[in-house]
Amino acid sequence: MESQFRFTHPLYKILGMLYLLIIVGYLLLRSNNLSYSDVKLVSKTTRSRVSLKPELQKYFVKTSKCQIPFVDPFNDEVMKIYKPQTLVRCSNESDLIWTEYNKNIKRHVLHIDDEVAFKLLNNTESEYNCFYQEIKYGNSADTYDNLGLKKYFTNGYVVPLHVEGLIVECQTAEDPKVVLQKDAFMFIQYRPLPKDLNQPRSARKPSVIMYGIDSLSRINLRRTMPKVFNFLQGPGWYEMQGYNKVADNSFPNILAILSGYSISAAREQVCDTDVKGCLDDMPMIWKYFKNASYLTGYAEDESDSNHFNYMRPGFTRKPMDYYFRPMLRALESEMDVYRLPEHDYMRYCLGRRIANRYIYNYGRQFAQRFVHERPIWGMFWSNHFSHDDTFMPSSMQEKVLGDLLDFHEDGDFEEMIMIFFADHGTRFGELTTLKEGFLEERLPMMFIYLPPWFRETYPSYAQALELNQHRLSSNYDLHNTLKHIVEIGGIPDGPELPKSFDCPTCQSLFYPLPEDRTCSQAGIVDHWCTCEPYLLLKDQEWTEPIAHSVIDRMNEYFVQKNLSKLCSNLTLNYIHKTEIKTGLDVNWYDEIKEVETSVYRIKFKVEQNSADFQATVVYNNSTQKAEVDVEKISRTNSYKEDSTCIDDKLAKLYCICFSDLKS
Known part of the structure; x- marks a missing residue:
């Protein structure tokens, strides 16, 4: 009787029903898409999975011809210098004016x-x-006209369709007038579908949104934005852990992605990107998307460091349907600008908002207006919070995570492929001096998201991307992948689009990459290649002739470029370290004594302004001559105050102007 009472008592029936409801509720949550409310649950489960990686994973890539070692983002060496940053807000006031998009009208x-x-x-x-x-x-693509006349408005004012940007201001009615608040808003105005897009298509076309953050390696992403990294572990996301940059700084890496050309090949085959009008003529990827009936958009958050305008001529014609630069120039001119004291180059606040908030709000609007109606391509890029401070991305973690969650909540991930990426890793500062600094610089983050319908329709493409996560890939492969996306849903049996010019052996990431792929097959020259280990030489004095020979080549370069009257000859101060290239059967972290070989990686400081350089050198120990491409030598500390006497973009890395010499 006692046993029967224990299991039939009404209290236990109620508890049983509650337990059943909890189970059902849990299953329903699992079956639904993520929302803000269940992010904590997912973050918790993914965090437990991700936290095991530093212990279990030894390589980003381990194939027969390429071994890229995994770097623990929280190792003891880096934690001595890692300083998480706190978000600096531009205003503590509540919004006096706010905007709403009315979907009905x-x-x-x-x-x-x-x-x-x-x-x-x-x-x-x-x-x-x-x-x-x-x-x-x-009148030109890169500028804005004077602001329009002041127009009075009241609550509920409907913005005219032709207006893409506003400066707003509220002030007291009585003299002396006091400004209560000043703000700015940018708008993606809706465009009705063209008639031809209302017709049935041969196949569904995926939209593409490219979300970019400057100077962020996959290692530093894990370190500074672990919540973002956890989000990127969700279903449909693929991390290209073998993605290796092909050039030094932003422009050549982005040019390779968007055009398939290097700067030198573009000069020979198409036009000189230093000449006005060339960027209009380059076969940029957005032109292919536009020809395939995609709506196109582009935005960056710092006009002085814009990919196409930093020491470049920019565009003479509006390149995309929605092009943010003129709006940005207006914001930088008309709003109060605040720069962080320790990083006075980049504009941090434009009025009441952090600069990149305008960019990603613009990108979100672009997706909201169109992604559920028609195919779109857009690239939205941020420089200001990551370019000058290795660890400042930690302060923006919640903002970036919020952007991704907003796209998710809007349902945009159901329609679009997202490329969440960087141009390169950290190129200057303390992080580059660490043992893994070489990898930090050369391994930008690269994540690709495929929507569920795409994975179901093209399972072989998803399987290839899964496989390629741990194979060597490059900017040129990404370019080919973008071209492949254009071809999807295109004219049946239509002509194939031209692949990346500079890398004939590169391919779309929707096809399996070769297991035995080398850097040269991926369009990556030796100086940027992370596939083969370089082991530290203990005797640095023995390597002084290598450094002297490299510096000789650099001084000869100034003569060849007719810069010797402006740029000081360089002389060696000391060698930071010299490493030797070895076979794949040698452990990356071992140290060896002097070994006779031909390929070295040497990092050294010159006397002139304490400039630091890193070179990959083929050195002949008998002749004591170095073979080195000077324009592939890395400058590893800031050079903006060293080369003000010249405009040559590459030579500025190496030139120490006589006029800028420090005592």
Whole structure:
């Protein structure tokens, strides 16, 4: 009787029902897509999975011809210098003016918050007025015209369709007028579908959004943005752990992705990217997408460091359907600008907002307006919080995670392929001096997301991407993949698009990469290649002739470029370290004594302004002559104050101007 009572008592029936409801609720949560509410649950489970990787994973890539060692992002050496950053806010005030997109009328609406106004008016009922000025495109692709006339507006004002940017201001009604708040808003205005896109298509076309962060390696992403990294472990995401950059800084790496050309090949085959009008003529990837009926968009957050304008001529014609640069120039000119004291080059705040918030809000609007109606391609890039401070991405972690979650909540991931990527890793600073600094610089993050319908329709492409995660890949492969996406859903049996010019052996990542792939087959020259280990030489004095020979080549370079009257001859100060290239059967972390060989990697400092360089050298020990491509030598500390006397973009890395010499 006692046993029967224990299991039939009404209290136990209630507990049983509750338990059953909990199980059902859990299964329902698992079957639904992620939302803000269940991110914590997923983060917790993925964190436990990810935290095991540093212990279990030894290589990013381990094939017969390429071994890229895995780097623990929290190893003892790096933790001595790692300083997580705190987010600096641009304003602590609540928004007096905010915008809403009305889906019914497909228009943007301005709202005014009376409660915020009451506080800004010192808790009085004083009258105030709000005005806006339109930001207008200028005569060239890269400029804006003067702001339009001030126009008065009230709460619920519907923004005219032709307006793409506004500067807004509310001020007291009585003299002397006091500005309560000034702000700026950018708009992606809706465009109806063209008639031809209303017709049935042969195949569904995936949209593509490229979300880029400057100077962020896959190692530093794990270190500074672990929550973002956890999100990127979800279903449909693929990390290209063998992705290796092909050039030094931003422009050549981005050019390789977007055009399939290196700077030198473009000069020989198409045009000189230093000459005005060339960038308009280059066969950029967005032109192929546009020809395939895609709507195109592009935005960056720092006009002085824009990929196409930093020491480049920019565009003479508007390159995309939605091009943010003129709006950015207006923001930088018309709004209060704040730069972080320790990083005074980049603009951090534009008015009340962090600079990159305009960029990714623009990208989100672009997706919201169109991704569920038509195919789109867009690239949205941020420089200012990652370029000058290796660890500042840690302060932006919640913002970036929020961006990805917003795309998810909007349902955009159901329609689009996302490429979450960087141009290169950290090129300057303390991180480059560590043992893994060589890898930090050369291994930018690269994640590719495929929506569920795409994985179901093209299972072989998803399987190839899964396989290619741990094989060597490069910018040129990504270029070919973008071309492949253009071809998907195109004309049946139509002509294949031209693949990357500079790498005939590169391919789409939707096909399996060769297991025995080498750097040369991926279009990666020896100086940037991370496939083969270089082991440290203990006797650095023995390697001084190598450094002297490299410096001789650099001084000869100044003569060849007719720069010897402007640039000082370089002389050796000391050698940081010299490493020797070995076979794949040698452990990366071993140390060896002097060995007679032909390929070295040497990092040294010159006397002139304490400039640091790193070179990959073929050195003949008998003749004591170095074979080195000077324009492939890395400058590993800042050079912006050393070469103000010349404009040559490559020579600036190596030139120490007589006029800039420090005592």
